[in-house]
Amino acid sequence: MTVETPPAAAPAVRRIAAQASFETRAILRNGEQLLVTIVLPVLVLVGLVQTSFLELDTQGYSRIDFVTPGVLALAVMSTAFTSQAIATAFDRRNGVLRLMATTPLGRTGLLAGKVLGVLAVEVVQVAVIASVAVALGWRPDLGALPAVVGAGLLGTAAFTALALLLAGTLRAEGVLAVANLVLVLLTVGGGVLLPAEQLAGPLAHAAVLLPSGALGEAMRGALLHGAVPPFSVVVLLGWTAALGAGAARLFRWH
């Protein structure tokens, strides 16, 4: 028997970085995923800013300043929730989660890699959306950046937890349907693009309690007022805790 170094794992940082990069490339290479994560938010941005078929109460802000924060919130939702739920559900069905769990990466490494992959895709999204917005006349206050990052992280946590809860409990085809449907419903009536108080009837009150409404408010707060509203922070943390606990308990690897 040849004498070799005993099998050993690569350092955890390298394993997780490799997984994060792998996940990021997988999403950015997938046509449908790009449609949801990049094309859709950009279309919404251009559509809401350049056309006037939707009457907007911009509360005194320019259309681009008023719309861009909501589009960024939408981008976070599409990646952390819809894209991640679908990718994880199909990975689960195809045995990818189980296979990677048997490598030195393990389950926690896999989760960490996925979360970092989501954040990396979000960086790409923000770069693209911000570029388009700037081209359309957006001049954000760069001092708002830390608040935007904070709001993005809180939203990512809540929606990734929701994605994992869904992906770990439903069939892959079911997740595909539900994740897209929920994205559409939250976009239209969840207080993401427009402030909750502008929604019709009871939605005006309900939407601020939804993770979508809270994320929208957080982004608008950061970019329009320079601070994230504490109420949104509480709502997002609450959802993260509840959905995360649910995912931890109910997620099935098989």
Added chain:
Amino acid sequence: MRKEGDPQLGPIATHLTRVVHTQVTDRDDAPRTAAYDCAVPLSDAPAIDPAQAATAGAVPASPAGAAASADHGVAVEVRGLVKRYDGRAVVDGLDLVARQGAITAVLGPNGAGKTTSIECCEGLRSPDGGTVRVLGRDPIGDARFLRPRVGVMLQDGGLPTGVRALELLRHVAAMYAAPRPVDELAERLGLHGFARTTVRRLSGGQRQRVALAAAVVGRPDVVFLDEPSAGMDPQSRRAVWDLVRELRADGVAIVLTTHLMDEAADLADHVHVVDHGRVIASGSVRELTDGVADRGPHGDPQRSEDAPWGKGGGAGPGTLRIEARPGLDLAGLRNVLPASLSDGGGAGAAPWIAAEAEPGVYTVTGPVDPSTVAAVTAWLADRGVLARSVTTGSRTLEDVFLDLTGRNLR
């Protein structure tokens, strides 16, 4: 036949050990039945010490024992494994041992509990009872220790579909401190031809090869391969077998499940036949095909337990296999077979079993010798029947398998 790692076992143990009904509860220290203890010696020999290894090495090695350099220590030990799904036990008191430097095949019909047992060894499922030890460790509790040392090829592949074949292999390799060189491994398994094709567009056999490469890229000490050559063309299968044999020579413990009897027969040093969630027979391929006369729980009723060759004595049973038109009346065949002539026709019943195993395929089992072949072909000639093939040889592993597990579809 050399008995690897079990030099202390007597002749009886060289025959098939049937693991008879066992009463195993969730507790490791729970009382076990005598039957259980009887089954232990073959499957539970401790790792041999160097002195014994030297003795064993003096015995002429069979081809399967070519990897004599490995130490044959126990790498995987499963005792009384129980796993239930929705209250139904799919694994029900399974015992299994796999050694370093040996290929251990787990055979069984669909739904026999093979994959579930393997997944318990991989740490992917937690047992409801019994113990599982891989390299002496608990697959779940000691996962961090075992993950770099255990390679896994899942039955459904477990490959992400959107990435390119070689990109995936490089990714898995990145999880290990000192992986095998990816290009060399890809060359071995012929992956370069589709290196830049996404997994989604690979054929079943190509995916299997990528999955196998992923299982071994980390230089594991133990490899679990769940139906490794399913969907492979003969060339691929050969490449896979070569690689598996090379791993064995390097001292790796290989556990593979398969439906392919020739795969088990060609590769395995040790075979466990699993049915209804437990091991119903285990031994080397030779032991199973030579020494078996015990009927399995659903065994072929044609095979009598008290056939004189039944216990695999020196003369040993042979099987003459004839392919011809279906529906031949075999009643007269016994009378022309040599043994009955030499017996003087009367006293001892002729030790022959002739049967139409499936339409057009006949087996004649007994002390086959040259005169048997002459008698059978003459009998065929008398009836004007032209056989498509007449082959001799001991029973195949497939015969044994079907006897043990029955011929019914699951």
